[in-house]
Amino acid sequence: MTLFAWITLLAPLMAAIYLTIKPDVRRSASAPNIAIASVAVCAFTSLLFLVSGTELKSLWTWMSFPWDGGTLDIEIGVQVDNLSKLMLIVVGFVGTPIFFFAKGYMKGDPSIGRFFAKFALFVFSMLGIVFATNFLMIFIFWELVGASSYLLIGYYYEKPSACEAAKKAFLTNRVADFGFLLGILLIWSIAGSFDFDVIAQAVQDGNLAGESWKLSLAGVLIFVGAMGKSAQVPFHVWLPDAMEGPTPVSALMHAATMVAAGVYMVIRAFYCFGAEFGVASDFIVMTGAVTAVLAATIAVVQTDIKKVLAYSTLSQLGYMVMALGAGYYAVAMFHLTTHAFFKGLLFLCAGSVIHGCHHEQDMFKMGGLRKKMPTTFWCFTIGMLALTGIPFLSGFFSKDLIVDALHKRHFGGLQLVATATAGLTALYMARSWYLTFFGAYRGHAEPHESPKIMTRPLQFLAVFSAALGAIFYFGGGQEYLSAWQGPGTSPLHIDPTIAITSTVVVLIGYLIAWSFYGKGQTDKGASLAHRFSPVHDLLVNKYYIDDFYLWLVGSIQQGFARFCRLVEENFIVGILVGWPTRFTLWSGDKLRGLQSGRLNFYAYCFVGGVTLLVVFFILAGAQ
Amino acid sequence: MTVGHMVTLAGVLFTLGIMGVISRRNILVVLLSVELMLNAAALTFVAFSNWHGNLDGQVMVFFAIAVAAAEVAVGLAVVIALFRLRVTVDADQVSMLKQ
Numbered sequence: 001m002t003l004f005a006w007i008t009l010l011a012p013l014m015a016a017i018y019l020t021i022k023p024d025v026r027r028s029a030s031a032p033n034i035a036i037a038s039v040a041v042c043a044f045t046s047l048l049f050l051v052s053g054t055e056l057k058s059l060w061t062w063m064s065f066p067w068d069g070g071t072l073d074i075e076i077g078v079q080v081d082n083l084s085k086l087m088l089i090v091v092g093f094v095g096t097p098i099f100f101f102a103k104g105y106m107k108g109d110p111s112i113g114r115f116f117a118k119f120a121l122f123v124f125s126m127l128g129i130v131f132a133t134n135f136l137m138i139f140i141f142w143e144l145v146g147a148s149s150y151l152l153i154g155y156y157y158e159k160p161s162a163c164e165a166a167k168k169a170f171l172t173n174r175v176a177d178f179g180f181l182l183g184i185l186l187i188w189s190i191a192g193s194f195d196f197d198v199i200a201q202a203v204q205d206g207n208l209a210g211e212s213w214k215l216s217l218a219g220v221l222i223f224v225g226a227m228g229k230s231a232q233v234p235f236h237v238w239l240p241d242a243m244e245g246p247t248p249v250s251a252l253m254h255a256a257t258m259v260a261a262g263v264y265m266v267i268r269a270f271y272c273f274g275a276e277f278g279v280a281s282d283f284i285v286m287t288g289a290v291t292a293v294l295a296a297t298i299a300v301v302q303t304d305i306k307k308v309l310a311y312s313t314l315s316q317l318g319y320m321v322m323a324l325g326a327g328y329y330a331v332a333m334f335h336l337t338t339h340a341f342f343k344g345l346l347f348l349c350a351g352s353v354i355h356g357c358h359h360e361q362d363m364f365k366m367g368g369l370r371k372k373m374p375t376t377f378w379c380f381t382i383g384m385l386a387l388t389g390i391p392f393l394s395g396f397f398s399k400d401l402i403v404d405a406l407h408k409r410h411f412g413g414l415q416l417v418a419t420a421t422a423g424l425t426a427l428y429m430a431r432s433w434y435l436t437f438f439g440a441y442r443g444h445a446e447p448h449e450s451p452k453i454m455t456r457p458l459q460f461l462a463v464f465s466a467a468l469g470a471i472f473y474f475g476g477g478q479e480y481l482s483a484w485q486g487p488g489t490s491p492l493h494i495d496p497t498i499a500i501t502s503t504v505v506v507l508i509g510y511l512i513a514w515s516f517y518g519k520g521q522t523d524k525g526a527s528l529a530h531r532f533s534p535v536h537d538l539l540v541n542k543y544y545i546d547d548f549y550l551w552l553v554g555s556i557q558q559g560f561a562r563f564c565r566l567v568e569e570n571f572i573v574g575i576l577v578g579w580p581t582r583f584t585l586w587s588g589d590k591l592r593g594l595q596s597g598r599l600n601f602y603a604y605c606f607v608g609g610v611t612l613l614v615v616f617f618i619l620a621g622a623q
Numbered sequence: 624m625t626v627g628h629m630v631t632l633a634g635v636l637f638t639l640g641i642m643g644v645i646s647r648r649n650i651l652v653v654l655l656s657v658e659l660m661l662n663a664a665a666l667t668f669v670a671f672s673n674w675h676g677n678l679d680g681q682v683m684v685f686f687a688i689a690v691a692a693a694e695v696a697v698g699l700a701v702v703i704a705l706f707r708l709r710v711t712v713d714a715d716q717v718s719m720l721k722q
Contacts, residue, residue: 597718599653603644 002058005078008045011038012124019117026113032103035116043092077133087130094256094344097457102248104453122148134194135184146173153245165241172238176228183221200272220280230262233291243306247351256340263320267329285325292318296424301539305350308432327486328405330478335398342386342465349380358445363435370437373449379458386465388426394469401492426509439520629670636663650712
């Protein structure tokens, strides 16, 4: 089983390397198949681990330094426990259909091999995070995920907007990762180890009892790292722009797995801290709530079908983070799992629509696609119903448990926020559903249904999106993850009051969307936007957060940079370097006259010098 | 003839050599003057060797003569090369060293 775990981790890397160093394979039609096979390994082993109930931990010392009397070992390992098994299933069973879909979606792309090499590299990095046994390993793969995300967002590198988005994603994540790194170093300084189990044991034994504030600070710093990857306010700005990448990338990385890595990592880390981590939970819950509402409101005014889903992802990540803050890690993981399937499905449907409409992404240029693309329509519908939490589809279970968790922790206001956000979710999802699939077709190019290789993955994911919530909830998913329940929590059960309330709110959301866009008409929404134009402007401009950052970088940072340049040019170059230079030039100019080239003069100087030396030594000797 | 006489003679020869090196324009004469200085130094070696009753100084003289012979060979070769290039042995006519 240990061997299987290592193979699972390394297979995508091998595929990525193979596709990179073999140009003839990279250009051939079999390039996608190699990548698909490497991901299918993950799906297979995750199922194997789940059925056999494997628990294992295998370590390999990568580097070893002498340190403080002992050695500092940098370990790369694989750890299979209930948490990583669940995450493996997400990566494998969402990843494999998306890879199949990508094969159809990217067909005819001249550099399809490069795409699949990068995509496989991403899966390797993601599996590294899933399998990680210690903070250092998770950080290494965390950065690898960031790098492969950069490569894939900037896949269409000839498009300036894609390059900008890639840079934005990378830089935003770097800022957050700095917090993560500080947190890891702080943990190491108090616990003396990077290993999750060692730290958890030390906390359990009370060895770190005197360091509780440091532990809390480390927890917050590590959460800051998660805020970057999981795109929480104020680091959320990169995720909507990341939609510049190919749609399968958006589906796998920026909806299903990579952005969820932050939540997964926080569960791993906070499990170590045990009960010590109580102080910062308000901060985490608030971050999640702000993100959930902010993103949901922005999603209502988006016109790009992928942007709607991107903001929806932000909003749902906000839900997961709220559950984290409430201490219900298993519930967060539950929502992560269901979300991965239905959001992956929705993105693939969006990809299918974009593909069918000849790379048109504006929903106002779609419409009436229900007849033209029936499979995509039905799959999108299932995904939407699951996301909005229609009873007994998967989103219903996971989202209601989060609301219940907030209720149990007496975050009364936030419970309302979460419920209202569910209504907003229904509103923006139904809006994009009506705009895309109902009414008359508003575009130019003739839309067509996607080929089987793209619709089969949709159907596969649709089944899971519908059923997974019930399977997880009734199949004892929370008990399965009971080791990762926060302190003082227990598995939750659907509360009828909460379930009915949120279902009613969701239906109201659908009703509002239907009244504005129900027949596929767009004029009602436009007139409302016109009437409340200040609000509309605020939402369209994403609360001016991007503009604020632009101002921050453009004015404050550039101003400081200009000041630094002034100091550099005038003081360092002008004085510290300039004055010695000028003195050397001046003295050389003056001394140049002595070099006459006349032999006698040189001899004269030589004799004079020797005479002076002789006189000096005679006088010195005389004293 | 005391050691004082001999050292005085050596000093006079050395000064003559220096004056020759500094003041004469003809490179051949300059080389001759250098030889004069070398021999003045050799003379002091002999004088002190005699005075101390120690032969070490006289060994040094042979050594100095051998080195001087080599030096003259190189110096004359340079002068010949210079003459071929410039058709002069006047040091004032030759100031290429400053370039």
